[in-house]
Amino acid sequence: MDIIGVSNVCLTLGKTEILKHINVSFEEGKIHGLIGRNGSGKTMLMKCICGFIKPTSGEIIVDGKKVGKDVDFPKDMGIIIETPGFIPYYSGYKNLKLLAGLNNKIGKEEIKSSMKQVGLDPDLKRHVRKYSLGMRQRLGLAQAIMENPKILILDEPFNGLDKDGVKEMREYLLSYKEQGKTILICSHSAEDISVLCDTVHEMDKGVISEIKG
Numbered sequence: 001m002d003i004i005g006v007s008n009v010c011l012t013l014g015k016t017e018i019l020k021h022i023n024v025s026f027e028e029g030k031i032h033g034l035i036g037r038n039g040s041g042k043t044m045l046m047k048c049i050c051g052f053i054k055p056t057s058g059e060i061i062v063d064g065k066k067v068g069k070d071v072d073f074p075k076d077m078g079i080i081i082e083t084p085g086f087i088p089y090y091s092g093y094k095n096l097k098l099l100a101g102l103n104n105k106i107g108k109e110e111i112k113s114s115m116k117q118v119g120l121d122p123d124l125k126r127h128v129r130k131y132s133l134g135m136r137q138r139l140g141l142a143q144a145i146m147e148n149p150k151i152l153i154l155d156e157p158f159n160g161l162d163k164d165g166v167k168e169m170r171e172y173l174l175s176y177k178e179q180g181k182t183i184l185i186c187s188h189s190a191e192d193i194s195v196l197c198d199t200v201h202e203m204d205k206g207v208i209s210e211i212k213g
């Protein structure tokens, strides 16, 4: 069953056509990759799927609901698009606690568990300003999974990770998939994601094509 369906989506900003008649669907319970050069439109497509940007035309259905109509912000999605902003003078745990405070359903144990799942120590007192890029990436992922979302949308999740970090992130994403979750990953590097993904699509100048189905 498809959990994300994108039908004939176009996006024009100013006079520039950013997305050109995108038709693509993503099956539930799989890892889907989106590759393409810088500026090819990957992030814009993800932002449309998340409901952050309204396409100029076309329709996007996520988990049976129309994005931007029935739902403005699908609550079943864990999203990391661009580097998440954290308060530099707080620890990782305190940052997540602050964010979780916006949703009273997330308790301390969920926060700690999401940090442990991505290999971060919730008791580490170190301020986020002293985190490496890889640690920030993990903290972003911990934030995205706090609510145990059905769908994870990740823009360049391997940025800043060393070889071991990439391996651990891949293992983590596979284990998340094993729980029946759907993951959409965007990367400029086919090498980083092709081993992980069940399907891969490529964006080129706003046009999408399937390269692994």
Ligand SMILES: Nc1ncnc2c1ncn2[C@@H]1O[C@H](COP(=O)(O)OP(=O)(O)OP(=O)(O)O)[C@@H](O)[C@H]1O
Residues within 6 Å of the ligand: 013, 014, 016, 018, 036, 037, 038, 039, 040, 041, 042, 043, 044, 045, 188, 203
């Ligand atoms: N606000 C904007 N107004 C006009 N054009 C924009 C705007 N934001 C982005 N663009 C353009 O949209 C195109 C697609 O950008 P997008 O960020 O989706 O690329 P990408 O494939 O994710 O690349 P990257 O790997 O660099 O993030 C680019 O040519 C970019 O310059």
